[in-house]
Amino acid sequence: MRRASSATPGQLDNAETTSEPVGPEPPDDGGVGAPDASLELNKGPDMVGRSSPEAPEPAGLLYAADVSDSPHLDETLSWVTTEEVQSTDPLAGQFDHAAWIDETAIATVGTVAAGTIAADIGEHPLVEDTRHDDLEVLYVRAPGLMHTDVQLLTAAALASRVPVSVPPLPAAAPEDEAQQPNPLFVVGALGLVALIIAAFAAGGWWTSRTGEDEPIAFGDVGTDTVPTQRPIGAIAAPTTTVAAAAPVDQEVVLASATEALRNAGYSGMSVRYEGDLLVLEGVMPATGLDAGYFSRVEEITSVISGIDGVQQVSTRLFLRGDDARLRSQLRALSESTPVEFPFASADLTPESRNALQAVADAILANPGLRVLVAGHTDATGSPEANAQLGGARAGAAIQELVRLGVPITRLQPVAYGELFPDAAGTDAENRRVEFEVAP
């Protein structure tokens, strides 16, 4: 590897960071439920804003929530200053921020098109007042607003499913003003704050402890012209040709097929009807595929193909298990029977051992998936020591799960320590191990 002595002519022309979108126009969404209006943050004006000539002309709304009662305020927002907010405020000079906004108590909830959720916010029981709702920026004053409320507002924005718009930004700073905050950077920072708050509402995570950290903002290069990712257009529903046949009792067929699969040892598979089509689906055992996947599919299909009433079988037999099902099972177990530890200990209690039996059962019932075993602690002690303790707790849980029959290859420890406390939990509840479907 070496640097070429000179640039190859034309090579840089291949860089597409400043090219126009190359894809075809988005087809009609066709009602596929695509997230065409997810709340987008941290966008430059040319990307989604009103300065784009192709964009519709919704007025931008900047929702701001006073979260001064937040117990996490200092941790989350101390680096967002009123000055930064003002620097992105299209109403600068028209609006007395100092009288309205507490010095450190403003958080951007999100940006959505005008008129779409203003009513929702206005009807929020904690909202006392709004300002400038007839202008481009709406500030919401809600002294009692807590994280969950902010999340509700965010959810309302998400649910509005409308194109994103942002307020117009001040002109970019000239090069000799490099010490001034980059407006795009500030918008990015505000966007990050919104995510921080939503994250707290969702269960808490790391926050700045010093209040001096500067957020990292990516994406200010090329974001003005890159194509936005969008959902694919309408997906044609599968159609099948079904041979004419005598009517069948689908319930009887399903019962027979289910029993046949169970008797043959294919517990990870199931059958159901899609119209007249019998669908065989589930997790394909990874072993035995060295003789051929399609041969194996045919072999498994033959288990039910002889059942009276079975005319056609569509197979969806793949290697990955059901992420969503395992995830929901693991989370439900964390709620109902948490795996908790004594103070400063990685020793499993009898209750925790019992809880791990249910976890093992869930993992074993969902083949093809690996599980993160995350060890947590309370905040007593140093972060480094707590990370070690978290790792030890994860290891203890894994040891027990392996004893209960879970292959160790399906388990991976992660030592989170005190980083991710259960926001609503006590210290005792934070001395825990949690389980997540592995990435």
Added chain:
Amino acid sequence: MKRLALLILAVGLLATACSDGDDTGQAGTTLASTATTSPTTTTTTPATTTTAAPAESADEEPGILTDGVTVTNDTIYVGILADLSGPFSGNVIDLVDSQLAFWAAKNAAGGIAGRQVELLVVDTAYDLGQHQLLYGNMVNQVVMFSHSTGSPHTASIADDLVRDQRLAIPVGWYSGWSDPGLGANLLELGSNYCIEATNAVSFLSETHQQQFGELPTIAIATDAGDYGQDSAAGAKFAAAQLGVDIAFDGEATLAFGGDPSATAAAIAASGADYTWVATDPITAAELVSQSLSSGYRGGWSGATPSFSPRLLDTALGDYLSQAWLVSVFFAPAGADVPGMSEVYAVLAESFPDRFPSDGLVRGYLEFSLTAQVLERAAALGDLTPAGVVDASKQIGDVDFGGISPTNLYTRDFNTSVARQTGLYRASKALFESQGGLGAVLGDGAVSAFEPVAPAYVSEVAANMAFDEPCYVFGS
């Protein structure tokens, strides 16, 4: 018992994606969702003979050479050496599943030259010895390998592939694959780790300078071996070219299942503005969390295998959505590129309840490249392993509809290295708006990435001249 009229319906048939004019008339030119007969001719397990002597086929297409073992009158056997239970299994299983779905559709549309393609799949568990062992067990049964997980693993069989006259598509983006001396029988997909790191470090440097008026500092933390150290070499190369200071060099300090705490502490102590990582997603998650514990507050980016959108569902998800610049070799699921619509449609029909993993898109790329090589071999009249190797030398460049940068299979080192990678931001908002880990293709869910620079070629990467790999294997 009544006469069985069993039909196995291939999932998600898109004839335009899975068939071409070389097929034998069963393929349509429109959405082919009609029932087709089961590939009942694929039940014969290939013999385990050690010699695959070419012989003239006696089938209905006398012009095509077969050997009766790896390719018969009705079946072409293709191998998959995949990590189905190791550190990269989360993505690799999706990738393999995707291949299975696309081949099912291809077979339903007539297969290749009238033959069904059967896939022989084994779990290498990302274990070097297991990879080599399973390769040896399988090599005489298949015409080629459409998937080989792991750079060091694939490098370890590279010479064997040449000796055995087999092709393989590596799942691993080592910069040596383009070196004819190593990768003569390897078909590279996308760019390589070295270019990827070069692009990412260049981008971070560029944006940081714009934001703060000065160059950033970076830390590097990678696995040992071809993957991690190739990536580290690219990061260092870019840093040297741009004048970026490397505050901590943690090349080869990480390993799957290892303890990253020392590396995390060093990253925190370095105070680097950004850390470039090349490891697996779980180790990356642990490294990030431990670095945070140690007080690190810089940004992150990493090689493609280091990040998974599924991390957004973990406790780290919110943090990563803000602090991790996602680097990818391929367009994510649902990205706005011309070739994505058809691919997405097949995936949505095949996996309506599946999370929109990018591994599924990569699986399509492996399928597509394999299919094009096999069709070329069929057109040339020789589907034996040697014929398939010869065909691979004639495919030139392969268009993936923008899903992957065009690879030039020229066997010339420098010109065959693709320079483009993609940079995205993982969006927790998009992730959650689609249902989090419950987002499914059947609902039109896409990868929870927002484009930052989706087709990025840095000046440094564009001007890199390859006459040897960035990291020399075994050094």
